[in-house]
Amino acid sequence: MKAGRNKTIDLSVEEGKSYLDRCISISKPTDLQSVINKTILGDTFSILPLLPTKFVDLLIADPPYNLDKNFNGKKFKKTSDEMYEEYTQSWIKSVLPLLKEDATIYVCCDWQSSPTIGKVLKKYFYIQNRITWQREKGRGALSNWKNGMEDIWFATVSKHYTFNVDKVKVRRKVIAPYKVDGKPKDWEETAEGNFRNTYPSNFWDDISIPYWSMPENTAHPTQKPEKLIAKLILASSNPGSIVLDPFLGSGTTSVTAKKLGRHYIGIEENEQYCVWAEKRLEMADNDASIQGYTDGVFWERNTTALQRKTQNSQLSMWGD
Numbered sequence: 001m002k003a004g005r006n007k008t009i010d011l012s013v014e015e016g017k018s019y020l021d022r023c024i025s026i027s028k029p030t031d032l033q034s035v036i037n038k039t040i041l042g043d044t045f046s047i048l049p050l051l052p053t054k055f056v057d058l059l060i061a062d063p064p065y066n067l068d069k070n071f072n073g074k075k076f077k078k079t080s081d082e083m084y085e086e087y088t089q090s091w092i093k094s095v096l097p098l099l100k101e102d103a104t105i106y107v108c109c110d111w112q113s114s115p116t117i118g119k120v121l122k123k124y125f126y127i128q129n130r131i132t133w134q135r136e137k138g139r140g141a142l143s144n145w146k147n148g149m150e151d152i153w154f155a156t157v158s159k160h161y162t163f164n165v166d167k168v169k170v171r172r173k174v175i176a177p178y179k180v181d182g183k184p185k186d187w188e189e190t191a192e193g194n195f196r197n198t199y200p201s202n203f204w205d206d207i208s209i210p211y212w213s214m215p216e217n218t219a220h221p222t223q224k225p226e227k228l229i230a231k232l233i234l235a236s237s238n239p240g241s242i243v244l245d246p247f248l249g250s251g252t253t254s255v256t257a258k259k260l261g262r263h264y265i266g267i268e269e270n271e272q273y274c275v276w277a278e279k280r281l282e283m284a285d286n287d288a289s290i291q292g293y294t295d296g297v298f299w300e301r302n303t304t305a306l307q308r309k310t311q312n313s314q315l316s317m318w319g320d
């Protein structure tokens, strides 16, 4: 029995049969119309070569990291850096023909996989940056530092790419308020404190991993937060753009793209995860909110709902 406030999506494949039926399988070259806004059930290495060319505006990839990990019965085994490089190169080569000339790609990784991912991306793309996400949780280790960060590489196909910096501002508390002629300089005075909308840096410390009381949470072992994916989508695509995720997992990229008015295509080989992805896509029809992103700005991690309400006269149901 789950506690009352536990919102984790964990319905089984049997319970979620109708969701699984919404996913598609493909076994021969296909056109865009057949795959747009769909979850494709299958092995990404077989599916990618069947997709049309030059249709992707934004690729978000969260592949298995070079770690031992059990994805619902299918185990990814830690391997040598050389083998992981070969693995990375193989899926990157498959996505290359799908990307538009001005496409952007983001690839998530941990500190161990990051040098390999960066090396491969450098071969094929213009590297623009490497974002570090400070996760507040990480497994404790008695003889090592706890793992509290992940990287997200930001690369582009050419020097021409979309970057909407005004869409990804972060609302921060002002520590030392500065006034000119008695008036706040670039910040706002409110009953709840002083705030400024700041330009985002490549160090992200405002995003929690999904947890049990959040409606977006599923039982997937490595689910990314919608708030994190929203930043990538808002900065690097426009409404109507097409976002592809070749390792969809619980559906975060597709769900966030849908909430933000983008088209999506996700590939996932595990039926269980496809069920959760489709369930979340259905939920997005009734609730397009993204926790931690309100009124066009990203709020700091521990901003309370009350603060957001006072600031925006808009009640957000949860803290983040």
Ligand SMILES: C[S@@+](CC[C@H](N)C(=O)[O-])C[C@H]1O[C@@H](n2cnc3c(N)ncnc32)[C@H](O)[C@@H]1O
Pocket (backbone or CB within 6 Å): 042, 043, 044, 045, 062, 063, 064, 065, 071, 220, 222, 223, 224, 225, 246, 247, 248, 249, 250, 251, 252, 253, 267, 268, 269, 270, 273
């Ligand atoms: C790191 S997880 C992605 C998590 C996802 N970002 C989310 O928010 O839920 C990687 C996913 O890739 C899937 N996967 C691994 N190898 C695959 C393959 N060859 N084809 C399709 N999916 C694959 C795994 O089942 C797993 O769900």
